[in-house]
Amino acid sequence: MNKLSLSTTAALANGVNMPRVGLGVFKVENEEELITAVKAAIEIGYRSIDTAAIYGNEEWVGEAIRQSGCNREELFITSKVWNSDQGYEATLKAFNTSLEKMGLEYLDLYLIHWPVEGKYTETWRALEDLYKEGQIKAIGVSNFQVSHLENLLKAAEIKPMINQIELHPKLAQTELRAFAAKHNMHIEAWAPLMQGGLFENEILTEMADKHGKAIAQIVLRWHLQNGIIVIPKSTKPHRLEENVCLFDFELSQQDMELINSLDEHLRVGPDPDNFDF
Ligand code: NAD
Numbered sequence: 001m002n003k004l005s006l007s008t009t010a011a012l013a014n015g016v017n018m019p020r021v022g023l024g025v026f027k028v029e030n031e032e033e034l035i036t037a038v039k040a041a042i043e044i045g046y047r048s049i050d051t052a053a054i055y056g057n058e059e060w061v062g063e064a065i066r067q068s069g070c071n072r073e074e075l076f077i078t079s080k081v082w083n084s085d086q087g088y089e090a091t092l093k094a095f096n097t098s099l100e101k102m103g104l105e106y107l108d109l110y111l112i113h114w115p116v117e118g119k120y121t122e123t124w125r126a127l128e129d130l131y132k133e134g135q136i137k138a139i140g141v142s143n144f145q146v147s148h149l150e151n152l153l154k155a156a157e158i159k160p161m162i163n164q165i166e167l168h169p170k171l172a173q174t175e176l177r178a179f180a181a182k183h184n185m186h187i188e189a190w191a192p193l194m195q196g197g198l199f200e201n202e203i204l205t206e207m208a209d210k211h212g213k214a215i216a217q218i219v220l221r222w223h224l225q226n227g228i229i230v231i232p233k234s235t236k237p238h239r240l241e242e243n244v245c246l247f248d249f250e251l252s253q254q255d256m257e258l259i260n261s262l263d264e265h266l267r268v269g270p271d272p273d274n275f276d277f
Helices: 031-044 058-068 088-102 120-132 146-155 174-182 202-211 215-225 237-242 253-260
Strands: 009-011 017-019 048-050 076-081 107-112 136-142 162-166 186-190
Touching (some): 031 058, 031 237, 058 076, 058 088, 088 107, 088 120, 107 120, 120 136, 120 146, 136 146, 162 174, 174 186, 202 215, 202 253, 215 237, 215 253
Parallel strands (some): 048 076, 076 107, 107 136, 162 186
Antiparallel strands (some): 009 017
């Protein structure tokens, strides 16, 4: 199998290289399942793992990293500050808690999980300071809309290097992608496979058959050809493999346009302009 996908990186605005394909661990709530999956992923060649304080599995991610025997410098570890921990001091504390739970000395990427009104600017200041101290290699946001970004940029000394957002063929996020491109910010897709909501789609089924690929691979390839970083979640070894074999085929312009035509502005997750948690 061609796993070139795993060594392909995106150069962030500060020169840090982030793997374009990583592993998401949202909703992996069983310790053994998580440790087994993360170790299997690292064995396959995954180097980027995306967790968050709210997932409640940072400790297990750290344990899996230690058990894998992989050098820390080879890995790219992301976590996120949860909403109730936002604000300057609380974020510094939450960051240290995440580091302690994972047993790590630094994070590669730390994100503001959601744009909590009245708080995220102060939270960002904490991320900037942690970044300047070298405790985080890159900093970014998640679930930020254009209005949140415009507001943040007015106060920010350092621009977010990443915006991690819900993005898949039914929610193509063209406006946010254009804004990010203008500001040298990379877009990272969460729910890149729409949390399983695309596997019955006829257009994607036909395209998968045509290329002799799985639907998941077609969709992930669409993201990559759009310059998007992806973190599909799976704990099953064959899917972990499948989700990284993305470089032995190419979607044509026509394929890309056909997938673009599936956009319905449809979310499977909360609306960042209207959430209450
Ligand atoms: P996803 O789109 O990655 O879909 C995961 C689902 O697809 C799982 O049910 C899995 O079993 C299935 N799947 C995976 N690979 C498959 C394959 N090859 N064939 C068939 N089915 C397959 O959804 P997600 O987990 O929500 O998103 C990915 C990651 O993004 C998360 O794990 C998490 O790390 C991150 N995330 C971030 C936020 C945020 O607010 N920043 C929100 C949700 C998720």
